[in-house]
Amino acid sequence: DAGVTQSPTHLIKTRGQQVTLRCSPKSGHDTVSWYQQALGQGPQFIFQYYEEEERQRGNFPDRFSGHQYPNYSSELNVNALLLGDSALYLCASNVGENSPLHFGNGTRLTVT
Amino acid sequence: DQQVKQNSPSLSVQEGRISILNCDYTNSMFDYFLWYKKYPAEGPTFLISISSIKDKNEDGRFTVFLNKSAKHLSLHIVPSQPGDSAVYFCAASDNQAGTALIFGKGTTLSVSS
Numbered sequence: 401d402a403g404v405t406q407s408p409t410h411l412i413k414t415r416g417q418q419v420t421l422r423c424s425p426k427s428g429h430d431t432v433s434w435y436q437q438a439l440g441q442g443p444q445f446i447f448q449y450y451e452e453e454e455r456q457r458g459n460f461p462d463r464f465s466g467h468q469y470p471n472y473s474s475e476l477n478v479n480a481l482l483l484g485d486s487a488l489y490l491c492a493s494n495v496g497e498n499s500p501l502h503f504g505n506g507t508r509l510t511v512t
Numbered sequence: 513d514q515q516v517k518q519n520s521p522s523l524s525v526q527e528g529r530i531s532i533l534n535c536d537y538t539n540s541m542f543d544y545f546l547w548y549k550k551y552p553a554e555g556p557t558f559l560i561s562i563s564s565i566k567d568k569n570e571d572g573r574f575t576v577f578l579n580k581s582a583k584h585l586s587l588h589i590v591p592s593q594p595g596d597s598a599v600y601f602c603a604a605s606d607n608q609a610g611t612a613l614i615f616g617k618g619t620t621l622s623v624s625s
Contacts, residue, residue: 404555433612442516442601442615443556456612490555494611500546501613503555 404504406491412510413481421476421507425493432474435490443490449474486511515539516604518616527625531589535602535616542604547576547587550599592623
């Protein structure tokens with residue numbers, strides 16, 4: 401049973417560019433959340449998708465957007481990259497309320 | 513302002529002894545609390561959770577205690593094993609507002625044999 405899978409594992413981009421990160425949730429899970437983890441910090445909530453709609457959003461600018469497909473997979477898009485966007489981006493999936501999040505191994509984004 | 517605080521960046525314990533990791537929170541609306549463990553190059557792994565209607569939850573070697581009046585929770589690992597060496601994150605959510613988790617900065621646990 402595959403867990404949460406994310407691609408790519410590492411990515412290097414230049415300031416001002418755009419990036420798309422991808423996530424496939426754990427089998428049977430219908431809700432996908434994205435988190436940003438900066439060095440030395442805990443993961444910070446970006447947004448959550450359920451039934452192809454953004455259900456909840458954290459304190460991130462509109463440069464961060466997402467999408468969920470009918471098969472529950474999801475994308476995170478970041479436009480106009482800043483140096484401060486360099487972080488580990490974690491995708492998590494779950495099903496139902498109070499169901500623990502299952503995290504993928506993340507995508508390490510470096511902005512130069 | 514951090515809503516979930518793990519004030520000890522690191523903890524060192526000998527194998528077989530008890531590890532106690534602490535977490536404080538400021539938002540009285542939080543009603544669901546979780547602990548995650550993270551190894552390098554891996555995503556966080558769920559360990560144990562507790563609802564605000566309980567004050568203790570146990571799963572094998574792991575026990576979480578919740579003190580709502582003090583806005584404090586702790587994770588006890590007994591006995592500690594070298595494989596427990598990892599970063600431990602405390603997280604909380606306010607299910608009235610949604611299921612987003614608010615994480616602390618983590619505590620690095622080192623268990624020596």
